[in-house]
Amino acid sequence: MIITEDIKKFITIALRDSQLSGELPRVSFVDIRVEKPRNIEHGDFSTNIPLILARVMNMSPMEIAEKIHKKLDNGIFFSKIEVVNPGFINFTLSNEWLQSSVEEIINSGEKYGDIENLSPKNIQIEFVSVNPTGPLHVGHARGAVLGSTLANILEANGHNVHREYYVNDAGNQMRLFFESLYFRYIQEAGVEIDEPDELYAGGYLISLAKTLYNRFSNIPLGMSKDDAIDYLSPFVLEFILSDIKKTLSKLGVKYDEWFSEKTLLETGYFDSVIKLLDDHQLITQKDGAIWFLGTKLGAGEDTVLVRSGDGGPTYFGTDISYHHQKFVKRKFDQVIDIWGADHHAHISRMKYAMEGLGIDTNRLKIILNQIVHFKSGEETLKFSKRKGVISTIDDLISEVGVDSCRYIFLSRSSESQMDFDLSLAKKQSSENPVFYIQYAHARLCAIQRSAISKGLRANGDVSLLNHKSEINLIRKIIELPSVVAYSGEQLEPHHIAYYAFDLARLLQKFYEECRVISVEKGSSELTASRLKLVEASRITFAKTLLIMGMNAPENM
RNA sequence: GCCCCUGUAGCUCAGCUGGAUAGAGCGAAGGACUUCUAAUCCUUAGGUCACAGGUUCGAAUCCUGUCAGGGGUGCCA
Numbered sequence: 320m321i322i323t324e325d326i327k328k329f330i331t332i333a334l335r336d337s338q339l340s341g342e343l344p345r346v347s348f349v350d351i352r353v354e355k356p357r358n359i360e361h362g363d364f365s366t367n368i369p370l371i372l373a374r375v376m377n378m379s380p381m382e383i384a385e386k387i388h389k390k391l392d393n394g395i396f397f398s399k400i401e402v403v404n405p406g407f408i409n410f411t412l413s414n415e416w417l418q419s420s421v422e423e424i425i426n427s428g429e430k431y432g433d434i435e436n437l438s439p440k441n442i443q444i445e446f447v448s449v450n451p452t453g454p455l456h457v458g459h460a461r462g463a464v465l466g467s468t469l470a471n472i473l474e475a476n477g478h479n480v481h482r483e484y485y486v487n488d489a490g491n492q493m494r495l496f497f498e499s500l501y502f503r504y505i506q507e508a509g510v511e512i513d514e515p516d517e518l519y520a521g522g523y524l525i526s527l528a529k530t531l532y533n534r535f536s537n538i539p540l541g542m543s544k545d546d547a548i549d550y551l552s553p554f555v556l557e558f559i560l561s562d563i564k565k566t567l568s569k570l571g572v573k574y575d576e577w578f579s580e581k582t583l584l585e586t587g588y589f590d591s592v593i594k595l596l597d598d599h600q601l602i603t604q605k606d607g608a609i610w611f612l613g614t615k616l617g618a619g620e621d622t623v624l625v626r627s628g629d630g631g632p633t634y635f636g637t638d639i640s641y642h643h644q645k646f647v648k649r650k651f652d653q654v655i656d657i658w659g660a661d662h663h664a665h666i667s668r669m670k671y672a673m674e675g676l677g678i679d680t681n682r683l684k685i686i687l688n689q690i691v692h693f694k695s696g697e698e699t700l701k702f703s704k705r706k707g708v709i710s711t712i713d714d715l716i717s718e719v720g721v722d723s724c725r726y727i728f729l730s731r732s733s734e735s736q737m738d739f740d741l742s743l744a745k746k747q748s749s750e751n752p753v754f755y756i757q758y759a760h761a762r763l764c765a766i767q768r769s770a771i772s773k774g775l776r777a778n779g780d781v782s783l784l785n786h787k788s789e790i791n792l793i794r795k796i797i798e799l800p801s802v803v804a805y806s807g808e809q810l811e812p813h814h815i816a817y818y819a820f821d822l823a824r825l826l827q828k829f830y831e832e833c834r835v836i837s838v839e840k841g842s843s844e845l846t847a848s849r850l851k852l853v854e855a856s857r858i859t860f861a862k863t864l865l866i867m868g869m870n871a872p873e874n875m
Numbered sequence: 876g877c878c879c880c881u882g883u884a885g886c887u888c889a890g891c892u893g894g895a896u897a898g899a900g901c902g903a904a905g906g907a908c909u910u911c912u913a914a915u916c917c918u919u920a921g922g923u924c925a926c927a928g929g930u931u932c933g934a935a936u937c938c939u940g941u942c943a944g945g946g947g948u949g950c951c952a
Contacts, residue, residue, distance in 0.1 A: 374932095406932095689946075736946085830911080831916050
């Protein structure tokens with residue numbers, strides 16, 4: 320259950336009651352908002368609905384607030400509901416209700432934080448989708464962490480989530496890559512040939528060529544360049560993809576599907592979408608190329624779908640058919656793409672294309688993650704293998720660890736450019752919030768271990784949990800479903816990261832002020848109750864960390 | 876030129892679907908371990924929310940303009 324939703328319902332009913340009884344005028348529907356006041360003296364939740372209604376009802380906010388207040392019932396939830404100037408209604412949760420929720424959380428177990436969704440959507444989320452031309456670079460880590468966490472959040476929101484990696488195994492970049500690789504292969508065989516115009520740089524290519532040569536030896540040398548590439552490419556793709564999969568799996572990123580761009584071309588799907596666009600009169604031939612007439616729909620410019628030179632499709636071309644396929648063939652209700660900031664220009668083009676195909680563009684959400692600057696203390700890092708500076712995700716993980724890495728990416732909103740301080744990430748100390756959160760979980764586990772060894776059980780009466788830091792901890796614990804819901808609505812994973820940190824702070828406070836396992840006489844009942852709070856807290860930490868794709872260590 | 880993102884404490888960032896006294900971590904200064912994990916806790920200091928207008932009962936939040944930083948603006952992906 321989500322407490323804020325319940326409060327909204329109470330207010331809605333009270334408002335309707337006062338309107339039916341004629342105490343308040345009937346006005347058109349307004350969106351009731353319940354928020355957490357900054358100041359704890361203002362209660363646990365508040366609504367500003369009287370202030371909003373004041374204008375349309377032409378009454379003073381305080382008067383409206385009083386009328387609504389009269390119809391509100393404290394019930395089991397609240398110890399206090401009060402009207403405050405200039406027109407807020409503040410709700411304070413009752414200790415009884417807070418206490419009882421501890422048991423509810425324990426009963427929910429690992430399902431706590433999952434939201435029962437009455438209208439779940441089929442959501443496809445596509446992220447990373449880097450060209451399979453080598454190992455993943457640190458620049459791609461942010462999208463990977465963001466995407467995988469967002470997928471977890473949506474799943475917790477009760478949606479059916481399909482995680483997908485679009486393998487760009489066709490197209491110009493791949494051709495250039497294969498030509499460079501072929502060149503290195505020939506070099507490896509000791510034959511002199513001309514360098515391709517655009518040579519993919521990096522030692523990776525050379526070592527890959529070596530691996531290939533060890534396997535295929537001189538066989539490809541007897542073929543034409545194109546035949547040799549055709550011969551080698553399946554092996555190369557598989558080799559690189561398995562590398563990428565390994566890296567992502569290490570980073571805690573799993574996919575349901577690896578979708579090949581090439582299949583769009585081979586199955587004729589691409590051609591059929593071009594035809595569809597043509598049917599909508601959104602296609603033209605110009606300068607030997609095929610163009611999408613975005614300008615007809617209001618776009619700033621038209622875009623090429625099929626190149627004039629080799630007649631091959633552009634990235635945008637295949638991507639349109641890929642997206643058409645997501646919406647029309649596979650019928651996803653919602654599609655989420657996570658792209659790097661360099662894809663910015665692609666967004667409006669894609670939306671126009673979807674619009675042109677008659678697809679509601681609200682079904683397509685594109686999240687752009689901004690650039691990451693890596694630095695070490697004061698020093699900004701330019702990635703360079705030669706200088707021994709980290710450049711691949713594998714390096715990053717082995718240097719700072721998966722959990723630290725994930726948390727740092729998650730604790731920034733995706734739309735802001737961020738600094739990733741490697742020296743801070745590596746520190747296993749209080750400077751690093753990652754360990755602060757995990758430590759809280761480990762501490763709870765330590766308490767439970769100690770309880771077990773002493774034969775103590777979590778079977779106390781929760782009404783004994785009246786200490787201020789106990790109540791405050793419970794308040795935070797019950798927020799989890801609201802946070803999951805909000806993150807899911809906004810498609811913003813960072814709220815979870817901040818929640819985890821706040822939770823840890825309140826847990827530490829509780830730990831400091833409320834000794835759980837007490838040897839004092841007459842305190843066994845309290846110990847048994849506090850052990851319940853410990854379990855409820857542990858469940859909450861574990862869930863939060865699970866959503867973020869981080870470990871919940873029992874020992875540190 | 877045009878489009879997008881960002882500008883909040885010394886640093887890194889939350890808060891931005893308008894609400895009550897603007898928050899956190901780090902860093903700085905000081906303090907707390909006969910205790911279930913001190914990877915912890917408690918104090919204190921630190922702000923013209925880039926700037927200027929506007930809308931509003933009310934603006935860090937919305938609108939307009941300016942400035943600064945970054946990104947994009949391929950028949951690359």
